[in-house]
Amino acid sequence: MTTAVPAVRPANPNFSSGPCTKRPGWSLDALKGAALGRSHRSKAGKAKLKEAIDLTREVLEVPATHRIAIVPGSDTGAVEMAMWSMLGARGVEVLAWESFGAIWVTDAVKQLRLPNTKAVVAEFGKLPDLAAVDFENDVVFTFNGTTAGVRVPNHDWIPADRAGLTICDATSAAFAMELDYDKLDVVTFSWQKVMGGEAAHGILILGPRAVERLESFTPAWPLPKLFRMTKNGKLDEGLFEGETINTPSLLCVEDYIDALNWAKSVGGLKGLIARSNASAKSVYDFVARTPWLKVLAADDATRSNTGVCLVFADPALAAAPLERQAAFAKDFVALLEKQGVAFDFGAYRDAPPGLRIWCGATVEPSDVEALLPWLDWAYAQLSPALAKAA
Ligand SMILES: Cc1ncc(COP(=O)(O)O)c(C=O)c1O
Numbered sequence: 347m348t349t350a351v352p353a354v355r356p357a358n359p360n361f362s363s364g365p366c367t368k369r370p371g372w373s374l375d376a377l378k379g380a381a382l383g384r385s386h387r388s389k390a391g392k393a394k395l396k397e398a399i400d401l402t403r404e405v406l407e408v409p410a411t412h413r414i415a416i417v418p419g420s421d422t423g424a425v426e427m428a429m430w431s432m433l434g435a436r437g438v439e440v441l442a443w444e445s446f447g448a449i450w451v452t453d454a455v456k457q458l459r460l461p462n463t464k465a466v467v468a469e470f471g472k473l474p475d476l477a478a479v480d481f482e483n484d485v486v487f488t489f490n491g492t493t494a495g496v497r498v499p500n501h502d503w504i505p506a507d508r509a510g511l512t513i514c515d516a517t518s519a520a521f522a523m524e525l526d527y528d529k530l531d532v533v534t535f536s537w538q539k540v541m542g543g544e545a546a547h548g549i550l551i552l553g554p555r556a557v558e559r560l561e562s563f564t565p566a567w568p569l570p571k572l573f574r575m576t577k578n579g580k581l582d583e584g585l586f587e588g589e590t591i592n593t594p595s596l597l598c599v600e601d602y603i604d605a606l607n608w609a610k611s612v613g614g615l616k617g618l619i620a621r622s623n624a625s626a627k628s629v630y631d632f633v634a635r636t637p638w639l640k641v642l643a644a645d646d647a648t649r650s651n652t653g654v655c656l657v658f659a660d661p662a663l664a665a666a667p668l669e670r671q672a673a674f675a676k677d678f679v680a681l682l683e684k685q686g687v688a689f690d691f692g693a694y695r696d697a698p699p700g701l702r703i704w705c706g707a708t709v710e711p712s713d714v715e716a717l718l719p720w721l722d723w724a725y726a727q728l729s730p731a732l733a734k735a736a
Contacts, residue, residue: 352720356716359689360709363653370608377600380394392587396588398603399587408527413557416599417550417591424534425486425513425515429454434566439465462483470698484512489519489523489525490653493702495643506529519535521618524619534549534550540707543601561576571592605708612707640657674732678724
């Protein structure tokens with residue numbers, strides 16, 4: 347194992363899973379054209395919001411059948427808006443295999459308290475049995491479980507002729523994985539993930555079946571203004587043209603537009619996916635030749651290409667109580683942070699202790715490559731103490 351200090355450092359040490367690093371070459375100059383100090387209802391403000399929607403459609407290749415809105419409350423806002431507005435018309439299945447899916451389970455079971463709700467939960471590293479999902483129900487799921495590094499492998503398990511709706515939290519999948527909009531009635535994500543945008547704004551993409559639900563079903567509970575997508579029983583079409591529910595940040599909008607233009611410059615969706623794939627492959631190849639690390643995802647077909655989650659395979663550590671593993675992971679991350687080599691790459695707080703290396707498109711694959719020898723170096727610094735304690 348390498349114990350010498352590696353010669354090369356990542357040029358950019360930001361490996362956080364959100365907010366994710368800004369796109370290569372970003373500076374505050376990118377925001378110069380923002381419609382600051384203008385009303386978001388003015389011609390100039392609305393044009394910026396519409397541009398953000400149009401560029402989202404172009405880069406993500408969203409079909410004309412689907413509507414796109416900018417909504418408050420980031421991804422959580424977008425998911426909850428869909429859940430509170432659409433669920434209750436039929437049975438519900440909520441799938442969870444990590445922390446965010448678990449939040450949508452809590453929403454359905456404990457907050458909305460929907461009857462006929464089934465929570466389908468798998469442990470970290472695994473997916474629930476997708477073949478057992480009953481699409482007579484509405485199905486809520488996360489395309490990529492960011493805190494486990496486990497994604498659904500494809501869309502084959504979602505039938506074209508389903509009766510229920512699919513509500514898909516795609517926040518760490520959008521701009522990194524192919525999404526089949528015909529299979530996804532609702533898609534949500536936030537700007538600060540794969541595009542390295544600013545937080546607090548969500549995107550909600552609705553297919554025709556979701557719109558049909560909104561126009562034919564009224565929930566039994568009151569809906570706060572922030573969640574309302576219809577007016578007099580009809581879809582509020584203005585929302586999908588940039589007439590946001592409340593006031594957005596035109597600075598964040600400008601930054602998102604900048605990120606989308608950068609996305610176009612690297613080859614659009616295909617280019618973005620290729621960047622994530624290249625970075626993730628470096629990490630997975632490294633793990634394959636590294637005896638002290640292991641991929642958390644149990645099945646290779648479910649490995650994420652954005653939040654790559656790793657756990658320690660060192661026998662002394664793997665057998666240790668969780669607190670010791672967590673302390674080791676904390677020391678590991680702190681050591682490389684102190685070196686200025688890598689920031690924010692520890693596992694999510696309630697995930698199995700380990701490392702999470704963000705490989706979304708704004709991360710340079712060369713920076714991921716440069717980080718890898720440092721992982722060996724950090725392990726060489728910390729593992730002697732581990733052996734002594736064992
Ligand atoms: C899969 C998933 N869902 C939801 C969220 C919450 O997103 P936000 O903070 O944008 O509401 C995250 C954030 O990391 C996520 O990864």
